[in-house]
Amino acid sequence: MNEMLRRLALPFFIGLIVLGALAVRHVPISTDMSFFTPEEQGAAEDFLFNRMTRADGVAMIAVNGNDAAADRIAARLGDHPSVTWVLRDGMALDDKAVSFLIAHRYTLGPDLAEDEFSTDRMKAQIATWLKKLGSGMGPLYRDVFPRDPTGRVLGLMERDGQFGMRRDGGAWQKKPGRTMMLAFLNIGADDIPGHAEIRRVLYDAADDVGVLVTLSGPGFFALNASERIRSEMQLLAALATVGVAIVLFAAFRAPIILITIALPVGFGLIGGILMTSWIFGSVHGVAIAFGSVMIGVAVDYPVHLASFRRPDEAGYAVARRLFPVMILGAATTLAGFVILSQSSFPGLAQIGTLTATAIVIAVLFSRYLLPLALPERGLDLRPGRFLWAGLRARPGLRRGVRYLFYALPLAGLAAAMFSGNALWDDDIRHLRMASETEIRLDRELRTRLGMPDISHMILIRGGSRDEVMKNQWRASQLLEQQVKEGRLGGYLSITDIVPPPSIQQARLDRIPDIGELRTRLNQVLVGLPVKPDAFDPFFDDILAAKRHGPVSLDVPALHDLTLMMSTPVEAADGWVNAIQLVPPIGIQTFDVEGATLINLREMASGIVADYRTEGLELLLVGAVCGFVIVIVGRRGARAGLRVARVPVIAVAVTVAVLVLSGTPLSFFHLLALVLVVSIGVDYELFFAGYREGPAAGEHSFGSVMLCFVSTFVVFAVLATSKIPMLHNIGLTVALGAAVSFLVTIVRGDEGAPS
Amino acid sequence: MLVLACATSAAASGWTLDELAAALQGRTSDQVRYTERRDISYLSQPLFSEGVMRFEDGVLLKNVTAPDPETFEVRGDQVIHTDADKTETRFDSGRNPMLRGLVVTLRAILGGDMAPLRDLFDLELSGDENAWQLAMTPREGVLRDYLRVIALDGRSGDVRQIRIDERNGDKTVIQIEHE
Numbered sequence: 006m007n008e009m010l011r012r013l014a015l016p017f018f019i020g021l022i023v024l025g026a027l028a029v030r031h032v033p034i035s036t037d038m039s040f041f042t043p044e045e046q047g048a049a050e051d052f053l054f055n056r057m058t059r060a061d062g063v064a065m066i067a068v069n070g071n072d073a074a075a076d077r078i079a080a081r082l083g084d085h086p087s088v089t090w091v092l093r094d095g096m097a098l099d100d101k102a103v104s105f106l107i108a109h110r111y112t113l114g115p116d117l118a119e120d121e122f123s124t125d126r127m128k129a130q131i132a133t134w135l136k137k138l139g140s141g142m143g144p145l146y147r148d149v150f151p152r153d154p155t156g157r158v159l160g161l162m163e164r165d166g167q168f169g170m171r172r173d174g175g176a177w178q179k180k181p182g183r184t185m186m187l188a189f190l191n192i193g194a195d196d197i198p199g200h201a202e203i204r205r206v207l208y209d210a211a212d213d214v215g216v217l218v219t220l221s222g223p224g225f226f227a228l229n230a231s232e233r234i235r236s237e238m239q240l241l242a243a244l245a246t247v248g249v250a251i252v253l254f255a256a257f258r259a260p261i262i263l264i265t266i267a268l269p270v271g272f273g274l275i276g277g278i279l280m281t282s283w284i285f286g287s288v289h290g291v292a293i294a295f296g297s298v299m300i301g302v303a304v305d306y307p308v309h310l311a312s313f314r315r316p317d318e319a320g321y322a323v324a325r326r327l328f329p330v331m332i333l334g335a336a337t338t339l340a341g342f343v344i345l346s347q348s349s350f351p352g353l354a355q356i357g358t359l360t361a362t363a364i365v366i367a368v369l370f371s372r373y374l375l376p377l378a379l380p381e382r383g384l385d386l387r388p389g390r391f392l393w394a395g396l397r398a399r400p401g402l403r404r405g406v407r408y409l410f411y412a413l414p415l416a417g418l419a420a421a422m423f424s425g426n427a428l429w430d431d432d433i434r435h436l437r438m439a440s441e442t443e444i445r446l447d448r449e450l451r452t453r454l455g456m457p458d459i460s461h462m463i464l465i466r467g468g469s470r471d472e473v474m475k476n477q478w479r480a481s482q483l484l485e486q487q488v489k490e491g492r493l494g495g496y497l498s499i500t501d502i503v504p505p506p507s508i509q510q511a512r513l514d515r516i517p518d519i520g521e522l523r524t525r526l527n528q529v530l531v532g533l534p535v536k537p538d539a540f541d542p543f544f545d546d547i548l549a550a551k552r553h554g555p556v557s558l559d560v561p562a563l564h565d566l567t568l569m570m571s572t573p574v575e576a577a578d579g580w581v582n583a584i585q586l587v588p589p590i591g592i593q594t595f596d597v598e599g600a601t602l603i604n605l606r607e608m609a610s611g612i613v614a615d616y617r618t619e620g621l622e623l624l625l626v627g628a629v630c631g632f633v634i635v636i637v638g639r640r641g642a643r644a645g646l647r648v649a650r651v652p653v654i655a656v657a658v659t660v661a662v663l664v665l666s667g668t669p670l671s672f673f674h675l676l677a678l679v680l681v682v683s684i685g686v687d688y689e690l691f692f693a694g695y696r697e698g699p700a701a702g703e704h705s706f707g708s709v710m711l712c713f714v715s716t717f718v719v720f721a722v723l724a725t726s727k728i729p730m731l732h733n734i735g736l737t738v739a740l741g742a743a744v745s746f747l748v749t750i751v752r753g754d755e756g757a758p759s
Numbered sequence: 760m761l762v763l764a765c766a767t768s769a770a771a772s773g774w775t776l777d778e779l780a781a782a783l784q785g786r787t788s789d790q791v792r793y794t795e796r797r798d799i800s801y802l803s804q805p806l807f808s809e810g811v812m813r814f815e816d817g818v819l820l821k822n823v824t825a826p827d828p829e830t831f832e833v834r835g836d837q838v839i840h841t842d843a844d845k846t847e848t849r850f851d852s853g854r855n856p857m858l859r860g861l862v863v864t865l866r867a868i869l870g871g872d873m874a875p876l877r878d879l880f881d882l883e884l885s886g887d888e889n890a891w892q893l894a895m896t897p898r899e900g901v902l903r904d905y906l907r908v909i910a911l912d913g914r915s916g917d918v919r920q921i922r923i924d925e926r927n928g929d930k931t932v933i934q935i936e937h938e
Contacts, residue, residue: 073834093849139806141823141831142840143797144857145850147929151801534804 011320014377015261018268025275032278033287062190062224064088064203065450067183070216075184078218081210082188087199090568092187102565107149108546109556110157111516112509113502113566121155122517127529130156135534151542154526185453189568190224197231200224221447223459226439233440234728241722241731248718256711257311265378266307269370273300273363280362281355292355295676298734299360301719302338302683303367305712306331309691310371311379312708320376328372333638334690335368338683340634341627345620353620356676393706396750406751414654417661430669431614457497457569457585460606465573465582466599473573473580474505474558476599480584487592495587499570503563509555516551519544617672624679635686647693652685655745659737668733677734681741684716688749706750713746774887776873782888782916784871789814791869792936800928812935814869819862833862856905857925860897864909868918880909888915 066082068075075093083091106113120126134150137143137159149158192199204220211218253262277296281288309331314323342364345357421428439447450456463480467473478500487493504512517525526540556563558572573582584600595602636645656678663670692709720742723735790813797806810823819833832839833852836859840848852862860879867876876882879902880895893911897903907924921933 072837072839076834076837135802135806136826138799138802139797139808139826140842141808141821141829142842142848143806144855147799147857534802536801536803539801 011377014374015264018272018374018378019264022268022271022275025272025279029275029278032282034293035287035289062192062194062196062200062203062222064186064188064190064207064220064222064225065447065454065456066186066188066207067219067450067453068186068211068216069183069218070214071182072184074214074216075186077214078207078210078216079186081213082186082203082207085203085206087190087192087203088188089191090189090565092189093184101562105560105562106161106566107152107158109550109553110153110161111512111547111550112504112553112556114161115501117157117512117515118155118160121157121515122522122525124525124529126156127154127526128533130154130159131529131533131535133159151539152546154529154540154543185450187454187456192224194223195227196224197228200228204228219446219450221443221450226443226447229443230439234731237726237728237731241726245719245722248722249715252711252714252718253308256707261378262307262311265311265375266304268375268378269303269306269367270300270363272370273303273365273367276366277359277361277363281359284358285351285355288359289352289355291352292359295356296359296363298738299342299356299676299680300363300367301680301716301738302334302687303364303371304715305684305687305691306367306371307375307379308712308715309708310375312711313704314379320379323379324372324376329638330690331368331371333635334683334687335364336634336638337631337686338679339364340630341624341679341682344623344627344630348619348623350616350619353616353623357623392710396706410654410748410751414657414661417665418657421661421664424665426664426667427669428664429614429617430671431610431617452588455495455587458588458590460604461586461590462603462605463496463584463586463595464601464603465584466601467573467580470558470573470575470580471505471507472599473582474500475507476597477573477582477584478505478508480595480597480600483595483597484584484586492591493586494589496584497570497587498584499558499567499572499582502567502570503556503558506555506557513551513554516547519547522547613672617675620672620675624675627679628682631682631686648686648689651689651745651748652682654748655681655685655741658744659741662740663737668736671733673730673733674737677737678741680738681745684712684738684742685745685748688713688745692749709746709749713742716742717746774884774891776877776882776884778888779884779891779893779916780871780873783868783873783918784916786869786871786916786937789869790938792938793933795931795933798930812865812869814866817870819866819869821865833866836862838862856902857923857929857931860895860902860906860909860923861921861931864895864911864921868911868913868921890914 064082066078068078079091079093082088111117118126131154133156134146134153137146138150153159188203190199190203192203200222204225207218207220250263253266254260274293274297277300278288278293281292281296309327310320310323313327314320339361342357342361346354346361348354348357451458463484465473465477465480467476477498481496481498481500484493484496484498488495500508516522522544526543527537530537530539569585571583571585573580583603592602632645632649635648636642639645639648659678659681660670663674668674688709691712692705717739720735720739723731724739726732726735790811792809792811794809795807797808799806807826808823809825810821812819812821814820817834819831821831821833823829823831827843829843830841832841836852838850838852838858840850842848852859863875863879867873876895880897883894883896885892885894891913893913895909895911897906897908905926907926910920910922910924911918912920912922917937918935920935921931923931925931
């Protein structure tokens, strides 16, 4: 019966894992910035990190080819349903948008000239118009001239090139043989598959035309990063799996152990994801990634079960025997993650919840179900026996090294403190996944397209949408001044296109009545080759504008005119909006009523620092709880201290080595150190804390050594990653595990229960 | 039916559309000088401009030399305009019916590509090889709403004058000198 159960268990568990994986496929996984923003965030954080990153995507494209090639590529791109509009250099807005802007020219756009309706101005403007009519472009202006004796339309065109799209009165910077394009997308910047599809369409079109294209944009950064992480993870995972497989196969000579070891982790991870999704409504991709690493300690449970198993001992018997030690180790680790799950940062809370759930499931699975699937054969103890015998034979060496292990962390930490090296790294730039080449390309395309800077913006706040619009209008007036004085390259503000209603009304009130305008125009037209009734359309426009009143921000026709600009949104504590700044940005401060210059990089770094601080505080509380658990579990402070010694030394040495080698600690190092603590406690509990059988120490040594070698292989492989986050975690855990193992074996059977 | 009408009309004058097309294609010089006079209904005086036009590798180039230097480069329906201060503007010739009619006509008379003319206009050819007149009446759509007629005068493969009558009363007359 038992044999039959054993045979059926493995396929049954694999089937369950597959079912669980299918269930996880339906869990909503988020990839936005919500991971990094605190729940109780302010309006600024909410707006800048959530709404701005979820805004519609944009593709900045340079086509290295002639105009015909660029035309074909633009057409192919424009046909894609996710592309709302492809803007080519020098290309005009469509007629509908231009008609709307012209119809509402006295309320929309920049302020009216002081002398907008004076006879002198009209005379000069009509002369300019006549010149334009005589040019080759004349036919395009033919119907506008009779509506515009004040030159308002001309002004809008000159200010923004072609009706509100170009900045700085000039075209996009053009290089011979190269055409710039801007594709507006109706998918969010966080829609990675959507961006992959756009990139495919663009590259296919470029291939067909036979030209090279370069592409950048926020969504493409995310796409490249995700592809880089995926390909690197695939390679590293393959290497680590092969490494661990070799180690385990050498130890057990039973391929089944590879599957057995994956079961508690697999069930734990699936359970953790489902529980997190149930509590939070969705799971963040980063939480899953970290959760998977954090539950690495669960891999040790099956190794211990298999290693400590005596010949002819039933799987359940060994599980029952080891469970008190396993549960103590798990409870210590759990303490940290349960506390972390209470964080105000959703990301931290999710990591805590996911990992805590996963560990509970993994330890319970190892106790009650895994014994069914344990391999028949126990651990080959020969290497352990040999090494352990060697160590036992040299108590002097062990004693000497033991003092070194007390001295080393103290000396290391002291040296690190006085080294002058930074302890913490909160610079958001160190978290970015983009390569230097990508960043350079993005900067170049942004400059050529006159796109706004991504690290600075003016944040506008107000109690209502109207108040935000008024504050933004005032801020824009001041920014305009900065642009004129050369301290700012430009800015993108919605109020430059749609001023607040009160400003629009004030403009309409400034327009003289029709009778007065007619008198003035009759004076102006003396001596000019324009017939007296030529400007009847102008009078019609004035009457229509006064009748219509201010233009609302919600009019759909404004969409094309304001594509690049954000509109006010309601946030947690009022309404907010942003003015984006175009480099060069020479202004250091900008603090007027309701408007503040925000350095996004500093702000994000501040949030990262808050993240790290809160994470550190919670983990310290978790460590204290873990320590109390160990004291209770070991029935005494002295025994508890003995268990705590290994992780404390491991963390101290790891931190000292990292800081001394010029690697300041980030939030990710902290998480890796939690795993180091779990590993340290596990080694200590199973090696020094658990002795049994005739050859005391041999099983413990073999088991812990096997756990260490497998962990070290995985994290040493991770440390070779070019992605800073993975490299940091890999290096920290590999180093910490190595120190934990060395300290554990050097302390030997000191304090072991007899 | 229309083709028949055109052929009949042309045959009667002894100078057919096919012969005209062949003559336009057989021109040796692709560059012409022109002067343009535009009469706009709301202006009391005409506007004048002049320059050079040429057709090269499927691209129509118009260099305006007076009153202000500017260039037009027409590729298919795309027009690239560069003004005196080198500001480049791109637009579709279809945006303005008068420009579209002019572009199609210029491509035909400088490049010998009569097919678009036959598609868009009813063509009526009169005169003989030494002095022919081609009246082009837009058939339908926006072109017909805006343009009354485009009339060409020429001798053999050389067009001497293009006259564009718009429905709003505007008139444009382009005198062409072949180099």
